[in-house]
Amino acid sequence: MxxxxxxxxxxxxxxxxxxxxxxxxxxxxxxxxxxxxxxxxxxxxxxxxxxxxxxxxGAFDSGQWPSDLVDARGxxxxxxxxxxxxxxxxxxxxxxxxxxxxxGCIAAVGHRQDYDDWSLPGWTGNDVDPIFKRVTQTMRVRTYQSHEAGPFHARCLEAAESAGWRMASDLCDLDANDGFGLEAVNIVGTTRxxxxxxxxxxxxxxxxxxxxxxxxxxxxxxxxxxxxxxxxxxxxxxxxxxxxxxxxxxxxxxxxxxxxxxxxxxxxxxxxxxxxxxxxxxxxxxxxxxxHDHPMVHADRRVGPQLQRWLDEAANSGFLPEEQTLGKAVSTQSDNGLFDLHLFPVCASTQTSRLHGQVNIEVACMTPKSRGSLKITSKDPRVLSAIDHNYLGDENGHDLAVLREGVALANELFNQTALGSLLGESLSDTSTDAGIRQYVEHYYHxxxxxxxxxxxxxxxxxxxxxxxxxxxxxxxxxxxxxxxxxxxxxxxxxxxxxxxxxxxx
Ligand SMILES: Cc1cc2nc3c(=O)[nH]c(=O)nc-3n(C[C@H](O)[C@H](O)[C@H](O)COP(=O)(O)OP(=O)(O)OC[C@H]3O[C@@H](n4cnc5c(N)ncnc54)[C@H](O)[C@@H]3O)c2cc1C
Missing domain, CATH: 3.50.50.60 (FAD/NAD(P)-binding domain)
Structure with missing residues (x-):
């Protein structure tokens, strides 16, 4: 009725x-x-x-929101x-x-060129720039400060510096290119x-x-x-x-x-x-x-005993987010010299997290060429649709080639002294094309x-x-x-x- x-x-x-x-x-x-x-x-x-x-x-102040929805650690x-x-x-x-x-509360806007490339009236980089400025204020975006970096992410920053990355504090800037730094986030206190x-x-x-x-x-x-x-x-x-x-x-x-x-x-x-x-x-x-989405794959390592102690101490004594650092890199596939890779390190935020005992560097291709589709399977809104993302399906192998270079960069970071001395062996091998195809997933985008x-x-x-x-x-x-x-x-x-x-x- x-x-x-x-x-x-x-x-x-x-x-x-x-x-x-x-x-x-x-x-x-x-x-x-x-x-x-x-x-x-x-x-x-x-x-x-x-x-x-x-x-x-209701409003945030109502105190009615379930804790997992407001806890910004993971x-x-x-x-x-x-x-x-x-x-x-x-x-x-x-x-x-x-x-x-x-x-995950990572606050990013991409590059001005992304919007220029849409070639649509009203959506150029210059058109969206002032809107993004308002949005970042309204969403209360801020950048983590170095004293807030947890033990793993602090070491990631050191590793990136020793591997020759530009140290970046402009990760949420339409005009910034590659670099590695602390993330910009829409987290207020510990709240998503x-x-x-x-x-x-x-x-x-x-x-x-x-x-x-x-x-x-x-x-x-x-x-x-x-x-x-x-x-x-x-x-x-x-x-x-x-x-x-x-x-x-x-x-x-x-x-x-x-x-x-x-x-x-x-x-x-x-x-x-x-x-x-x-x-x-x-x-x-x-x-x-x-x-389409940014296809993503991870490189990982087992956590050594010293780093595990530091992580457990940090988790017990304060706010330890899974994600705090981000790298943007340019692969040889980039046709305009702009970054086409995200590398973002992830650690467990609590002793019961799914990642406890390991750390990942997630690698995402930011300029995917593969395209998929969504088709409803019923008139009934309760029946879920057929979703085919067609990851790595582009015929020239662009997305796979970008990820291949990203995984190599992630492993290079893991091998820097700042990290390598604290980590054990790899758990899933994504250094081959077969490994990337096996472990490819989505970046939620x-x-x-x-x-x-x-x-x-x-x-x-x-x-x-x-x-x-x-x-x-x-x-x-x-x-x-x-x-x-x-x-x-x-x-x-x-x-x-x-x-x-x-x-x-
Ligand atoms: C796990 C996860 C982690 C992510 N991490 C990040 C991150 O760190 N940083 C970042 O920038 N982006 C991140 N993203 C991506 C980002 O959150 C999304 O791209 C963005 O929220 C999409 O916004 P939207 O308004 O298009 O859709 P949504 O935010 O998904 O909103 C759609 C709304 O419509 C409602 N809806 C849908 N169908 C119906 C229906 N039939 N009837 C009534 N209501 C309906 C849904 O319930 C939902 O509330 C993440 C996404 C996920 C899932």
Missing amino acids: SSTVGSPNSKLSNSGHSNSGHFDFIVAGGGSAGCAVAAGLVKAGYKVALVEAGPDY LADSHDWNYKARQWVFQRARVMGGCSSHN WNSAFAYIDPVRQSPELASRLTIFDRALIEKFEEHSEGVTLSMVRDDQTCTLTADQLVLSAGVYGTAEILQRSGIGDPELLQQLGIPVQVASVKTGMNL PVGTCAMGLKEDDVCTPAGRVRGLQRVTVADASLIPQVPRANTNLPSVMIGERIAELLVG
């Missing part, structure tokens, strides 16, 4: 002020970008419904959608703040500062702004329909199918969720839609295509399934508008045509801010 939701009924939902079922905007998905776009629209005076499949635990693994394919789990958070509520804290808390704290925002949490969006008066969204909440209406819809359900909602709503490859009995609204063969572009068959216009529709805009990582050389949280938030700006006009 279908009913119109008038007001949210979850006790944890902020709001309950806007009780009419019709809104100026529905923002579908309360993740990294969704929080930014919803806050931007509310501040501009619009009445907004923010619909999120996971729970909303990745959180609760609240996951459980997307899987072959040996991989493709982590995606199902909670307010989206993946910014369980991620997610985009809900950064963007929605100020709305919750202002009675005027809060009166314009209604959060529907634990609401699984099924599909939408566009008609002459607006957009109707169907969602499942408390086991009931409900509808919401608005003048406009912004899809911010992330790289998998946004493509899924579009396909379930009849915007996709006609062949796929017909197989599933979904009436075609817009024949859009690129919806769900162009899926999937993008591109609803990419914007100038061609008639690109899913979205450079304003994020879904081609073939009048009232639907995308604002999240799925819009990205080519992943920047960066971890993708700040770029996703930047997209949220930018699309809000464009919608407000």
Whole structure:
């Protein structure tokens, strides 16, 4: 049975002020970008419904957030959608703040050239630079200081210096190239500062702004329909199918969720839609295509007794994050002299961490050429999609060649005296192509399934508008045509801010 939701009924939902079922905007998905776009629209005076499949635990000050979601030492693994394919789990958070509520908090923006290379009006390096400056402030980004480096990361810095790396303090700078240094992070004290804290808390704290925002949490969006008066969204909440209406819809359900909602709503490859009995609204063969991520592989070593003592002492006596340092390197595959590798060392943050007893240097290819796809397998939003990232699938072997050089650089770091004297043997051999293929995984940065572009068959216009529709805009990582050389949280938030700006006009 279908009913119109008038007001949210979850006790944890902020709001309950806007009780009419019709809104100026529905923002579908309360993740990294969704929080930014919803806050931007509310501040501009619009009445907004923010619909999120996971729970909303309220403001940071409410103290309701589960500890793993706010503990910034390592990745959180609760609240996951459980997307899987072959040996991989493709982590995606199902909670307010989206993946910014369980991620590694590395704050990066990539290189100015990445955005120039998109060749899209409104998205050049010069266009996004001021937005990134705002985003880094709002997300409370800071760079670790040298006295904060844990025992392993302090040695990594020494090893990088002795291996001849440029020592960098500008890892979150659009104009910086290769270097090794302490990470920039969106961590406040020991708290993962997610985009809900950064963007929605100020709305919750202002009675005027809060009166314009209604959060529907634990609401699984099924599909939408566009008609002459607006957009109707169907969602499942408390086991009931409900509808919401608005003048406009912004899809911010992330790289998998946004493509899924579009396909379930009849915007996709006609062949796929017909197989599933979904009436075609817009024949859009690129919806769900162009899926890509930075492929990643690790070099590892067993921890020697001296380093283990230091790590255990540091874990017992304070805050020991898994990740604190990052290297950006240029491989011989780079066609413009810009870095195309990330190397980031990782250690266990507690004695019960999965990594206890070993350390890794994760190596990621930041300019991937391989492309995959996402296809829904059912009309039912509870059925997970078929995800094929096609890692290392590019025909010229570019991605594998970059990783090969990165693993060699990682092993060179491990072999410097500062580290080598404290480490034991390697646990998984990734020094061969076969080893890289065996251990390749993702860097948690999937993008591109609803990419914007100038061609008639690109899913979205450079304003994020879904081609073939009048009232639907995308604002999240799925819009990205080519992943920047960066971890993708700040770029996703930047997209949220930018699309809000464009919608407000
Ligand atoms: C484990 C992990 C570690 C990471 N580490 C880092 C890092 O250190 N630094 C960095 O920069 N990036 C990192 N990332 C990547 C970064 O967090 C993401 O790229 C970014 O959060 C994507 O933002 P988004 O807005 O596109 O999507 P999301 O943040 O995923 O938001 C999408 C939201 O939509 C909701 N949604 C989806 N489908 C539906 C539906 N049908 N109905 C209702 N709601 C729906 C989801 O629940 C989610 O809240 C990491 C990601 C992961 C998973």
